[in-house]
Amino acid sequence: MTFNNKQKNNEEPVNLDQVMDSLRKLDARNRKLMHGMYILYVGFALIYTGLMILNPDPELTINHRLQGGMYVLIFGMSAIYFRYHFRKNKDVDYSAPVLEMLTAARKRHKLWTAGTVSFIIALVGLTDIVVTWAMLDDSFLSGYDLIIRILIIQSAYFLTMGISFMIGYITWRRKSMPLVHNLTRIIEELQKEG
Amino acid sequence: MEYFVTLHSVYSQTAERKSDMNSKDNQYKQIIEENQSRIRSVCRYYAGTSDDSEDLYQEILINVWRGLEKFRGDSQLSTWVYRIAVNTALSFVNKKNKYLNFNTYLDDGKAANLVGEDREESIVHEKQLELMSNLINQLSVVDKIIMSLVLEELSSKEISEIVGITESNVRVKIHRIKEELREKVKGGQYDF
Numbered sequence: 001m002t003f004n005n006k007q008k009n010n011e012e013p014v015n016l017d018q019v020m021d022s023l024r025k026l027d028a029r030n031r032k033l034m035h036g037m038y039i040l041y042v043g044f045a046l047i048y049t050g051l052m053i054l055n056p057d058p059e060l061t062i063n064h065r066l067q068g069g070m071y072v073l074i075f076g077m078s079a080i081y082f083r084y085h086f087r088k089n090k091d092v093d094y095s096a097p098v099l100e101m102l103t104a105a106r107k108r109h110k111l112w113t114a115g116t117v118s119f120i121i122a123l124v125g126l127t128d129i130v131v132t133w134a135m136l137d138d139s140f141l142s143g144y145d146l147i148i149r150i151l152i153i154q155s156a157y158f159l160t161m162g163i164s165f166m167i168g169y170i171t172w173r174r175k176s177m178p179l180v181h182n183l184t185r186i187i188e189e190l191q192k193e194g
Numbered sequence: 195m196e197y198f199v200t201l202h203s204v205y206s207q208t209a210e211r212k213s214d215m216n217s218k219d220n221q222y223k224q225i226i227e228e229n230q231s232r233i234r235s236v237c238r239y240y241a242g243t244s245d246d247s248e249d250l251y252q253e254i255l256i257n258v259w260r261g262l263e264k265f266r267g268d269s270q271l272s273t274w275v276y277r278i279a280v281n282t283a284l285s286f287v288n289k290k291n292k293y294l295n296f297n298t299y300l301d302d303g304k305a306a307n308l309v310g311e312d313r314e315e316s317i318v319h320e321k322q323l324e325l326m327s328n329l330i331n332q333l334s335v336v337d338k339i340i341m342s343l344v345l346e347e348l349s350s351k352e353i354s355e356i357v358g359i360t361e362s363n364v365r366v367k368i369h370r371i372k373e374e375l376r377e378k379v380k381g382g383q384y385d386f
Contacts, residue, residue, distance in 0.1 A: 093264065094278045095257075095265065095278050096277065098277070098357045098358055099357060099359060186336060189334060189336040190358075190359055193362075194366040194370050
């Protein structure tokens with residue numbers, strides 16, 4: 001369908017073909033990405049279990065093993081998260097009413113949901129703890145005060161996280177944001193009385 | 195002895211699964227046979243060419259098969275099929291990367307339903323049908339979805355179940371769209 005009409009209030013016309021085309025491409029891309037990430041994190045979890053927990057090397061201290069356990073937990077959590085999103089993208093329900101299907105699609109492509117925010121906070125926090133602990137344990141910048149060492153580690157860690165977030169945000173803004181806006185307009189038009 | 199019991203249990207489970215699959219096959223075939231014309235209509239509305247229409251038809255059949263296990267009988271089977279057909283049509287993208295046209299293949303009766311209650315007053319000719327098709331093509335996305343279902347002569351209740359909005363909202367929207375269409379053709383060369 002080509003919808004070349006002008007919407008009310010002089011808004012840009014909504015081209016549903018483009019919306020749905022983008023939706024399908026994004027869903028397929030996300031499915032692939034989520035599945036790839038799931039495999040990657042399961043792999044990491046298995047490697048870390050072998051190297052840091054099951055490894056009989058006597059040089060591995062209890063601290064190393066505990067840190068390894070935390071890494072395995074982080075990788076496991078990430079794998080479950082990506083698995084959940086992979087399944088959510090896979091099971092698009094075409095038998096739902098149009099409004100419901102479009103609302104679910106918009107939710108899938110939104111930048112933030114309560115679940116995602118909670119998960120990211122938990123993951124970033126846990127990773128911060130284990131990275132800081134591991135670096136202090138390995139005598140990183142041992143000549144400096146503990147506070148200075150912690151501050152440097154935290155700055156580097158949150159700078160890395162900030163850059164990662166910006167890359168993710170720019171990608172979302174370019175690929176998903178126009179789709180979310182179009183879906184929102186269609187949903188609002190459907191819900192509007194008359 | 196235990197081995198034979200296990201073997202029998204495995205055999206029974208396999209036979210049960212086979213029977214379930216046969217029953218799903220039969221149910222599927224029946225649904226498609228009963229709703230073929232509905233699915234074909236949606237394909238004609240949403241697909242620009244016969245190739246597109248065929249691709250879309252295949253895709254709808256696949257989604258009906260996938261959705262069969264989720265059908266709980268909450269709505270009429272025809273409504274459920276329409277939902278899948280419309281949702282699939284909305285998601286459908288031409289593999290050749292062309293945009294699809296929304297085809298309003300109106301006949302006299304269907305067009306009359308749009309422009310007035312009195313069929314005699316609304317006898318339309320070829321040019322009027324063309325004009326009506328063009329006007330419907332200029333409607334917004336949502337209005338087109340609604341009109342495609344109105345053209346299928348579905349009730350407001352059925353449309354509300356397919357689209358997921360209230361019945362009263364469907365009625366208000368249909369009234370408004372009809373008014374808009376009537377207003378657009380009023381006074382022109384092909385006034386109804």
